[in-house]
Every structure is written in structure tokens, then in C-alpha cells.
Amino acid sequence: MGQAEQDQTPLDDAFNVPGEPSALTEPSDGKASAPDINYGADSAQDTGAAGPTGDAGPAPEGKRGSRALSWDVKRFIRSLLIALATVLILAGLFSAFSTHLPDLSYNAVDYDVTVLPNGDLKIKERIDMKMLSREGNTPWRQLYQRYNINPGNLTGISDISLYDVDQDLNYRQTEPIDPDQVQKKSARSWDLEEANRWYIGQVDGESIKDYQYRQPLNGVDPTGDSCQTGGSSCQVEIGWNIFDLTDADSKVFELTMTMHGVSTAYDDVTAFQWEPIGQINEIPVGKVTGVVHLPKGASGSNSKAWLHYTGPSRNWRGADGSVHFEASQxxxxxxxxxxxxxxxxxxxDVPRTGQGRAGQRIADEEDNQERQWHQRQVLKARLILAAWALAAILVLGLCVLAIRAAFSSFRRTRYSGPILYWRQAPDMSPAAAAALDCTINGDKKKALRSRQMASTVLSLAAKEVISIYPGPVKTYAGMDMLQASERDLAQAASSSVSHLHRSERTSTIVIRPVAYGDTNVLGLSASQQAALAMLKHAGESLNSRVFDLKQMGESYKEDDDGGKLLEAFDDAAAAEFGSLAATTENGINGILEVLGMVAGIGLWALAKMSGQILLGGVCGAVLITVCAFARSYGASTVLSDEGQSWAGRICGLRNYLLDYSSFSDRGVEYLPLWEDYLVYATALGISKEAMRQLALAVPQVTDASWLDNYASGLVYWSYRPYEFGGSWFGEGGVAAVSGLPGFSDFSDLGNQLTGGFSQIQSTISAASGSSGSGGFGGFSGGSGGGSFGGR
Known part of the structure; x- marks a missing residue:
């Protein structure tokens, strides 16, 4: 039935049932009738082009209604999975691009310090190091620590030993090597001559000279020959040579030493300030722990201790008076x-002495520093919490807006009018109908092209421009495809198609002579003309007007024109859909969602800079997840007011075809309409369901002899038994035409998470004004000023 011809046919004439009432009755199975249902145009005065006449009534019992859906479970789950994948991918990329992993780091360092009777410190430290591979695979050969010798707080270092825990080996002492010579030796020479040895040297510019500790003559000043650079102050390096090593997640050593001249004795107290890690250190440390054993008799009442550290930490006193501390990151x-x-x-006898009493003065200094520090931290923490609370409120508001926008745009892709059923073919091309249905149901573009091509080719068969038969062209060898009867062709198909291997199953196209005449008189749409051009081009390439789809596909494999013809079809289909003015762009929601995801990444960056990694990470992750979900669930293209009218016909026709068997008065006399129905059922992706409904309503179509005597065309070939496993033309047959060519800052996650939770706890505690028992930002400059490194 021609499109223009159908558009001028009133519904009662189209069904060839004069005087049919406007309401169809229910199946004669005892169900109640459904009066006042709008099924499209109901009178000779209404052609179906302007929409429904009268009010919509209820659908038959158990059938679908017309209210626009705001919820789609499959779409929701798919969008949620996409959102989760998006946030994980973005988090990985952000971490990869924003986090610089140092070549060398300390996983952990543990100090065990004993204060000797003369105030010196005997230090044993257990070091767990991590070494990453370096550019050019430069091996690691030397590891070191540096300390500042100063008459005021450290007069020298001695009694050094180095134990390699992994090798269970004590290193021997050797002389220092200038840094620029370390990588010049061959691997074999280095391992044989230098590895498994430690050294101590005085840093002299870019070189290192030998250092030997001598007891200061006056007890407090380093001797000239032991600390030559800068007078009585210098920097020394304690290092150890290891075997050539490219990388290691963990390498453990134990370093012991004695630091001399650390303490100062006053009239009332002996005091020292020990600084194992100084401001010049460039190597990150995941966790620091330590215990300082005071001389016998020390307790909490006759000794005091203060930890200076601005990060997460805590310190406490042991039962024996020892001082314990922990710090992270x-x-x-x-x-x-x-x-x-x-x-x-x-x-x-402490060599260095000070004048007067210092105990109360030092305590006052520390208390004042701690008080000022905590006041600043309270203010800072409150500002941080206020800022993140505001950020959380904004994130929540943006999430609500994004979710509402997504569900709103989704609803606007659905039909929300009164039409329940529409029983005429819509006044649009099959390709446009497929595009509108995909817009309404959110189907993928790949499915759209397949359905557009399949339904358009079927419409050419319905207009008798071409014929379509099951099986490959060899099935009909020796037969005149234009003259042979459908019964003869069906017998040929039934005798061979059922024996074909699945890979050989296809459809045969016959281009009729009318296709080579004046096609303008056929009333073809632009997309039908484009589809016909593709078929004719294939026929020309194969030098035959009879071919199967596999042959057609092969002919296009190396044909440059194939892509152009397919593009012409796509353009024609798009133009036909565009002419309906059925959709409008919903760009503002897409912009909102993209900005939300960008803002989420911005929160991650802000969190990294401010140190509030967990707070910012959670806020950013929630915002990105919600916006990504909204982006996927929502729609950038929605139905316009005109589109709602068109959608009513598409949705109504879909409902009608899927519920066809529910109406008992749909009999054999309606078969002429089913060629158009099958075309649009294919466009809507429901051809199998529609065929099942017709078979339920008209059981005769399943009788081969009845079909041979009374049916023809698409209906005949849809139901003629040939044991081929169902419909050969819809999604599985002609649809194949669419396949033509043309187209961490630290060592591990555990440390990061531990530090992150500790950061939150510290922030909340500080905001409440509670000082706790952790360190504070007192002044630096204690004995040692340690720094670490490697070569």
C-alpha cells in the first residue's frame, strides 16, 4: 500500500469494514469490553494525520497505558554501571597525572634511642626503603643520611654500624667515594670492590672527604680537623654501598650511631632537642615511630617531652619514663x-652547660608554642570544615539538580498523551518511524540503522518494487523468479532452506522491472529511493537482478561507492526524520552534567592541595558519579510538542501490534493491512512479536495450504512453513543490509588510607578545640637536622 495512498484512506475504509464502531471489543473469552478507547482516526472525516479524535479511554485489561514512564530499570542499572566505571577511570587518570611517585622513599623508619649518662644519644634505627626503577635503568648503588655538626647541639657522630637485614650481613667500613664517581664503575667492579660497605664523610661542596670523630678539646666544639668546612660547623654523610639494584619495594637496614654533644646541662635540668628529620630532607617517609629511653630514674614527674611535627602524630610516656612517638606521612x-x-x-658530667635554671622557661616556651599552634589549627580546621560543609551542600544541590534533570529529560523522550492505540501506519517513512522509536526508547544508533534499512527494504517489497525470498540464490537455480508462482518458490525453499548451514542462511532479492522505470510514479520517499539505489548498484556489480544478501555484501567489500550509497541513505533518513520536527535538543542538562564532572575533578585537586584527601575525594567522587549517571540516564534529545503528537501514533501502533490478538474482531479480512504493519513492526523492532500476535488472532496463517490459496506477498512469505526457524526478513534477514561497508605519595594504599582517616580525625578534633596528645608545630633546628638520599 503506497504511503500517499494510505494517508488519504479513512480508517473504516482502510480496514474494509464499513460502519465499524469506534471502540473495539475485547476477546470473546469473558473479559469485559473496553469502551471509548481511542484507536486513531475513527471516522471518514479524520484521516489520522492530525492526531486523535475524542478522549482516550482505558486500555484492555492487563494492557499497557499511555502515561510517560519516568523510570526504566534496565536504563538505570546500565547508567549506574557507566557512572561507576567513569569515576573509577577518572580517579585512576587523576592519580596517574597528579601523583608523582619519588624514585626513593622510606616505607617506614623506627628509632630506638638511649640517652647516655653524659647526655649523648645512642641511636638505632630500622629503615624500610623503597626504590623505583629510574630513567635509563640506572641502578641504585648508594644510600645515605646527612646530619649537621654544630657546636650548639651536635659535636660529632661515632660508633657507626650498618646491618643489612635482607642479607643478614654486617657491612664493613670503607672510605667515601665522590658522588660523581659512583655510577662510573662497572657493575662487576662495584659489586666486588664497593658493595656491602658503609662510610662516613664530610660533605665538601660536590665532593665528600674522610671524616673521623675526635673528642672536642673543650668538650663542646668540634676539632678543626674533624669539621673543617665552615669553621666549627659542617655536614657529614653516613652512607652505605649496596649491590647494583634496579628497584625494590622493600629493602631493610639497621643503622646505629652515637650522637655526641647533644644535651645541655642547666642548674635544674638537662635538655636536648633531637631532630632526626630536618627541613632540608627531600625523601618522603610513610611512617615514623620511636622510643627514647631516658636515664634510670626518669619518670613523668621529673622529665617532660614535646614532639614537634605538623602532620598526623601522637606521643605518650611509658611506665619506665620512656618517651614514645608516632608520625605518618x-x-x-x-x-x-x-x-x-x-x-x-x-x-x-654533661660537657655543655648553661647558666641558671631553664626547666620552667623551656616548659613555658613549649606551652606557648603549643597553645598558639592549636589556636591556629582550630581556626584553620573550622574554616576547612566550613568550606567542605559548604562544598558538600553545593555538591548535594548539584546532584539533586542533575538527577532531576536526568529523570525529567528521560520523561520528555516518552509519549505522555492520551492515545493508547493507533491502528493506521503513521504518516512518515519507515526510516523516520525507526528514528523516532529509537528516540523514545533510547535504543543505540547501531540498532537504529539496522532497523531503518530493514524496514525500508521491506517497504520496497510491499510496494512490489522488489521481491524478497528466503535462502541463498542457489535455492532457486533454474527458476524464473519473475514468472514462477509463490507456491512453486515456497516448495523450492522448503526443500533446501531447512538443510542449509546457519552461516549460509540469507535472503534472495529480486529487483522487479518497475524499479528501472520512472520511480517517481511509485511514490517512494528519499530513503526508499536511496535503499533502492543500493540494491540496484549491487545488481549491476553482480551483473544480475537476482542475488542474495551475502553476494550483495561481498560485492560491496571493495567498492568505494558502497560507503557513499550508505551515507546517502543515512542522510535521507535523517532528513525525513528532521522534517517531522519531532525532537529538540536538551543541551543545558548535558552542560550541567559535564560541568559537574569537571567540578568533581576540581574538588579532587583542591583536596590534594589542602591535604583533605578523603573529604575532597568523597565529595568529588559522589559528584562525578551522580553527574555521569545523569549524563547516561538523561537524554540530550527530547520530544518537542509536535513530537508528542507523532510519538502518540508510534507508541499507539506499537501497542496495537503487540496487543492485536486481544481484539476478537480482527479477522482474515484485515490481512491486506499487515504488509504495512510488518514494515513498521520491523522499524519498531517488534516484527517477531507482531507476527506472533497475528498468528494468535488469525490462526489460518500457520496453515501452509491456506496460505498457498489465499495469501501473497510479505504475509505469505512470513508464515509459509519452511522450517527455517522463524521470520527470515526482519532483524535477522534484511537487517543484514545494514552491515554494508562505509563505516600515591607513599609506599602503599594502606598507608594512604590510614593517613587519610587520621587526617579527618585530626581535623575534627582540632575544630572542636581539643589538643589531644599529638605533636605540634614548634620551632625546628634540633640536633642532627637529618636528611636522606640515594645514588
């Missing part, structure tokens, strides 16, 4: 030191 440039005072009677 020591970044480059961040110092850690411990200041201790103890009763003068606990130490013996």
Missing part, C-alpha cells in the same frame, strides 16, 4: 624533632 620539607627536659640529677 612525612613529606619533603616537613621536619620532626623531639625536645626533652629531665632533672639534672639523672645525668652525670
Amino acid at each position: 612525612v613529606s619533603p620539607g616537613q621536619y620532626l624533632d623531639l625536645r626533652v627536659t629531665m632533672d639534672r640529677s639523672l645525668t652525670g
